[in-house]
Amino acid sequence: MSREETILKLKTIVKPYIQNEEAFESLTESTDFINDLKINSANLVDVILDIEEEYDIVIDNQSMERMLDVKSAMEIIETKLSEK
Amino acid sequence: MLIRARENMTKQEIMSKLPYSKPFLFVDELLYIDENRVEGIYTFDENLDFYKGHFKDYPITPGVILTEAMAQIGLVCLGIYLVNDTFNKNTSIALTSTEIEFLKPVFPNEKIIVISDKIYFKFGKLKCKVIMKNEKDEIVCQGTIAGMIV
Numbered sequence: 001m002s003r004e005e006t007i008l009k010l011k012t013i014v015k016p017y018i019q020n021e022e023a024f025e026s027l028t029e030s031t032d033f034i035n036d037l038k039i040n041s042a043n044l045v046d047v048i049l050d051i052e053e054e055y056d057i058v059i060d061n062q063s064m065e066r067m068l069d070v071k072s073a074m075e076i077i078e079t080k081l082s083e084k
Numbered sequence: 085m086l087i088r089a090r091e092n093m094t095k096q097e098i099m100s101k102l103p104y105s106k107p108f109l110f111v112d113e114l115l116y117i118d119e120n121r122v123e124g125i126y127t128f129d130e131n132l133d134f135y136k137g138h139f140k141d142y143p144i145t146p147g148v149i150l151t152e153a154m155a156q157i158g159l160v161c162l163g164i165y166l167v168n169d170t171f172n173k174n175t176s177i178a179l180t181s182t183e184i185e186f187l188k189p190v191f192p193n194e195k196i197i198v199i200s201d202k203i204y205f206k207f208g209k210l211k212c213k214v215i216m217k218n219e220k221d222e223i224v225c226q227g228t229i230a231g232m233i234v
Contacts, residue, residue: 040180041232042180042181042209042230042231042232043180043181045206045207045208045209046209048207049204049206061207064207
């Protein structure tokens with residue numbers, strides 16, 4: 001899967017939880033879930049659960065703590081997919 | 085060992101760990117608990133202060149108080165049970181979201197039962213589907229509630 005496709009998919013996943021429409025529209029790899037998209041930390045858990053479901057992967061606590069921006073989310077997804 | 089300890093955690097122990105007291109404790113007794121479900125009861129004392137003002141000369145339990153009772157029984161009691169030994173004075177709990185529909189009024193002295201089923205407990209967040217019923221077995225309110233344990 002290309003990076004563009006992954007970003008597109010991530011955008012669909014985070015959409016219900018974002019509070020900053022502008023940052024969402026201009027989302028890039030460096031977009032931060034909490035600081036830019038203003039997703040609250042409780043909803044970030046739902047984002048991660050939705051990622052798990054979408055990609056059929058299991059995200060551990062350690063990865064979860066790193067998953068704060070689009071770039072690290074993409075890296076973690078990629079790693080977990082390669083472990084399957 | 086952890087699983088064994090969890091099985092032995094009694095309903096009384098959970099009650100004793102609840103971080104609330106009167107006039108803001110809305111759990112009288114837990115009837116059932118396992119790692120996926122909790123059921124508890126509470127009777128709304130007619131002398132509770134908010135009845136004096138909600139509403140003037142016509143006391144009805146406020147929706148926020150019903151929500152609080154649902155959260156204390158359905159989320160906090162289950163959360164304490166789930167984290168078990170790691171729950172102590174330094175543990176913080178926070179309500180993070182509610183989505184409740186209110187169907188029937190609850191009057192002073194009514195006894196209610198709250199039934200809560202876990203949707204998930206992950207990364208410190210507990211989300212449950214919660215129902216409150218009155219003594220006629222009618223649903224008075226229902227919805228989803230989530231909170232974090234840190």
